Amino acid sequence: MSSRVVMHVDLDYFYAQCEENKNYSIRGKPVVVCVYSGRTEESGAVSTCNYEARKYGVRAGIPIIRAKKLLEKTDPVFLPINRPLYEEVSGRIMNILRTYADSFEQVGIDEACLDISARANGDFEHAQQMAQEIKNRIVRQENITCSIGIAPNKLLAKIASDYRKPDGLTNVVPENARSFLSDQPVSKIPGVGTKVEEKLTSLQAKTIRELAAIEPAKLIEAFGKSLGSYLYNAARGEDEEPVKEREQPTQLSRIGTLKNNTREIAKILPTLNELSASVAQKLAQYGLAFRSVGVIAILEDLSIHSRSKTLDTATDDTNTIHELSAQLLKEFLQSTPKAVLRRVGVKLSDLSGKVGQTELSQFLKE
DNA sequence: GTATGCTTTCGGC
């Protein structure tokens, strides 16, 4: 019995690196890729930034104005996000990666998982050579660096790719899994955010070593069966999740910022309808149908709320999106009399191929 | 009591 070999590839500070390639003269300066809300000149948030900017404490998600303060003594470059550019570069890189994998899973625009068990012949040294070759090829063809983790499963491969960045390569052979994890904070485990981390701290588990010392029954008591057993296994470097192709997105959403905070439906509807039209267009591009429509409301205090409705049968009808989203928004406003909206969004989920021609239903017909 | 489905929230980037 030989172990799986899984590779996780993470493109370094991806949006900002694409911008560095588009305009070479900004290399070496702090580069901050921003989402401007259009409310005032500088309102909005940081999408991502290069490592020069990170040295000053700039991070994804912080307000642009705060990033400007942090970088005021430097010669920074602030750029608006250019998604079509990043999608194009990403698409070409994913096509390269795909050719190296027995099975391939794209995880968002800048991440991918490759099962290379057969290609690497179950050999982690061979896998390491493949990883180096992949890195060389992506630099040569796209001038993009990445960080790669190699391990016996997806969980460890992801933690490994995060271990050394940027331009890292970390190989965790099965015998080293426990020692690799031991001293790392529990927050390195995917799924452990601030909430779970705080709870684990109260159980005296700050490191994965300490997490591994907790009785499984105690973890299940604290976190429930699903998350509890996940944490128990994760602390031991165990994970059976297969690397599998994601054929279609599971949801499509559009979100926008209102010119002014309001709870007047008439002031919100124009934006909501634009978002509905945009998400409908995307749905048509993919050739998909939806069964669930939702609205997202971000209030003036930045709290996030949502309402959704699932239909009996899937549809691709644009009018249904417009009508249901408007109805859901009205219901939200009525149910939440104090809500004053800052941003609003439309979400389609429970997506499927149009004619009910999934492989399974095709199979069942024959 | 467990499985399944739906709604809402969480968290990563």
Next chain:
DNA sequence: TTACGGCCGAAAGCATAC
């Protein structure tokens, strides 16, 4: 000291079905 986007996938929480 504050400041504040736009996506995605998955988990949590609850109700209902079996």
